[in-house]
Amino acid sequence: xxxxxxxxxxxxxxxxxxxxxxxxxxxxxxxxxxxxxxxxxxxxxxxxxxxxxxxxxxxxxxxxxxxxxxxxxxxxxxxxxxxxxxxxxxxxxxxxxxxxxxxxxxxxxxxxxxxxxxxxxxxxxxxxxxxxxxxxxxxxxxxxxxxxxxxxxxxxxxxxxxxxxxxxxxxxxxxxxxxxxxxxxxxxxxxxxxxxxxxxxxxxxxxxxxxxxxxxxxxxxxxxxxxxxxxxxxxxxxxxxxxxxxxxxxxxxxxxxxxxxxxxxxxxxxxxxxxxxxxxxxxxxxxxxxxxxxxxxxxxxxxxxxxxxxxxxxxxxxxxxxxxxxxxxxxxxxxxxxxxxxxxxxxxxxxxxxxxxxxxxxxxxxxxxxxxxxxxxxxxxxxxxxxxxxxxxxxxxxxxxxxxxxxxxxxxxxxxxxxxxxxxxxxxxxxxxxxxxxxxxxxxxxxxxxxxxxxxxxxxxx
Numbered sequence: 122x123x124x125x126x127x128x129x130x131x132x133x134x135x136x137x138x139x140x141x142x143x144x145x146x147x148x149x150x151x152x153x154x155x156x157x158x159x160x161x162x163x164x165x166x167x168x169x170x171x172x173x174x175x176x177x178x179x180x181x182x183x184x185x186x187x188x189x190x191x192x193x194x195x196x197x198x199x200x201x202x203x204x205x206x207x208x209x210x211x212x213x214x215x216x217x218x219x220x221x222x223x224x225x226x227x228x229x230x231x232x233x234x235x236x237x238x239x240x241x242x243x244x245x246x247x248x249x250x251x252x253x254x255x256x257x258x259x260x261x262x263x264x265x266x267x268x269x270x271x272x273x274x275x276x277x278x279x280x281x282x283x284x285x286x287x288x289x290x291x292x293x294x295x296x297x298x299x300x301x302x303x304x305x306x307x308x309x310x311x312x313x314x315x316x317x318x319x320x321x322x323x324x325x326x327x328x329x330x331x332x333x334x335x336x337x338x339x340x341x342x343x344x345x346x347x348x349x350x351x352x353x354x355x356x357x358x359x360x361x362x363x364x365x366x367x368x369x370x371x372x373x374x375x376x377x378x379x380x381x382x383x384x385x386x387x388x389x390x391x392x393x394x395x396x397x398x399x400x401x402x403x404x405x406x407x408x409x410x411x412x413x414x415x416x417x418x419x420x421x422x423x424x425x426x427x428x429x430x431x432x433x434x435x436x437x438x439x440x441x442x443x444x445x446x447x448x449x450x451x452x453x454x455x456x457x458x459x460x461x462x463x464x465x466x467x468x469x470x471x472x473x474x475x476x477x478x479x480x481x482x483x484x485x486x487x488x489x490x491x492x493x494x495x496x497x498x499x500x501x502x503x504x505x506x507x508x509x510x511x512x513x514x515x516x517x518x519x520x521x522x523x524x525x526x527x528x529x530x531x532x533x534x535x536x537x538x539x540x541x542x543x544x545x546x547x548x549x550x551x552x553x554x555x556x557x558x559x560x561x562x563x564x565x566x567x568x569x570x571x572x573x574x575x576x577x578x579x580x581x582x583x
Contacts, residue, residue: 157331164323172316176309188301189256195300196260198226203265203284203291206232227299233290238270238283253280253301273297333360337367344371345562389426396423446472446503446510446581449482454501457489463498464489470505474583476561481581484557485512487550488565488577492516496574509563509580518574526567530555554579 153159202222209218222230254273261269261282268285280300284291333356340352350371354364399419447468454466485501492499496518503512521529528534532552554577555565563581570576 156334157327160327160331161324164327165320168316168319172312176312180308184301185256188253189260192253192257192260192300193264195257195295196264198228199261199269199282199284199293200264200266202226202228202230202293203267203286206286206289206291222293227295229294231292233283233292235285235288235290238268238285238290239272241270253297257300273300330357330360332356333364337364340364341367342562345560392426393423396426441475441477443473443475444478446474446476446481446512449478450485450501450503450512453482453486453489457493457499462489462493465498465500466503467501468503472503472505472510474510474581476581477557480557481561484554484565484579485514487554488514488579491550492518492575492577495519498572500572505583506580508583510583512579512581514577514579515570515572516574517570517572520569520573520575521567529567530565 153162202218205221206218218232219230222228257273257280258271261271265284267287270283272281278297279294280297282293282295284293333354336352336355337360340350343350352364352368354361354368356364396419400416403416403419450466450468454464457464489499489501492514493516496516498517500515501512502515503510505511529551532549534552551565558565558579558581561581563579566578566580568576568578
């Protein structure tokens with residue numbers, strides 16, 4: 122029979138799983154988001170880890186091994202000199218010991234008067250990391266039977282060893298290089314140099330591989346915003362295939378748009394011909410009340426037809442140019458005031474952006490017309506915000522309830538349930554405005570206005 126895990130075990134597992142997920146999400150937030158940086162991280166991270174492992178595992182082991190062998194040799198020489206002095210007959214000149222140490226052991230040997238040895242040198246943090254400060258005293262304990270003192274912590278290239286011989290103190294000064302591997306840094310520098318060269322090659326290679334992908338992304342963004350394209354596929358085979366597929370998709374979309382535009386132009390011509398006949402027929406009739414009502418209906422049909430065709434046709438045929446949005450809004454304000462509207466305009470910052478002028482003017486004009494229909498005064502504010510240009514249209518009307526603010530952007534949707542044609546349009550003004558804003562990479566959001574009515578905020582990317 123299989124034992125079931127206890128409730129406490131399940132809780133611990135659930136908590137561990139939750140901690141793992143939180144750690145994974147935190148790590149994902151710290152990691153770069155771009156393809157170039159992630160690809161570079163994939164190349165750099167294993168290389169750095171490998172070099173670090175080689176340096177701290179192999180080199181550390183090799184350095185300590187070589188230092189221990191060299192320290193053992195130095196300790197053996199110190200023990201031999203101490204034993205030799207003990208075996209010399211009394212009265213022998215001390216110069217013999219000095220010459221022997223200098224010629225055979227490459228040490229500067231002197232005999233000092235008897236006295237206490239200096240206290241042990243304090244170890245600093247970096248001195249504790251030096252393998253010589255640990256290895257040489259241990260080897261001297263094995264090779265020298267007399268009390269000794271050693272100084273290997275100094276910053277100079279020398280080290281000092283003193284051995285208490287009873288009646289004298291043997292002082293030995295030699296180079297630190299005799300007791301440890303002094304050229305280990307050459308291998309580390311070689312590894313760092315090779316890693317820098319490899320990383321430079323990887324950065325150059327990845328940059329050349331990522332650049333065609335970025336160009337394809339920019340081309341797709343420009344196409345979505347209705348801008349002119351100058352794109353030729355480059356890069357790896359798969360990237361070129363994606364580029365050719367994008368160009369073919371662009372051609373199909375343009376061909377479909379052209380066919381739809383041609384069809385709508387034909388429909389528009391035929392419908393306008395019929396409306397013109399109606400107008401001519403009404404012009405021949407007497408000016409009676411019935412004829413005035415028919416004339417009004419014909420005019421309303423013409424406006425509705427223009428709205429339908431404008432919504433279906435869009436403004437994709439217009440080329441994007443760099444303009445001053447402030448000047449465009451000033452023209453819009455002047456046109457509205459000539460028709461008796463009360464509009465205030467305020468502009469702040471640099472408003473030069475690349476857009477389709479007629480489309481943007483129509484977008485803001487639809488918002489202004491919608492505000493004028495339900496308010497006494499309209500305020501237009503245009504300002505620069507980081508990477509966006511914001512155009513705010515405020516009014517002092519009754520506004521729109523929050524639950525209906527997204528519905529009004531649907532084509533043919535009207536808040537007037539009776540659909541009284543005398544009180545409004547066909548329900549396409551806001552739909553056309555948002556379609557234009559989104560075709561430029563922006564959007565329109567409806568919120569409460571500080572003037573008491575509705576605020577329509579248009580954001581256009583720079």
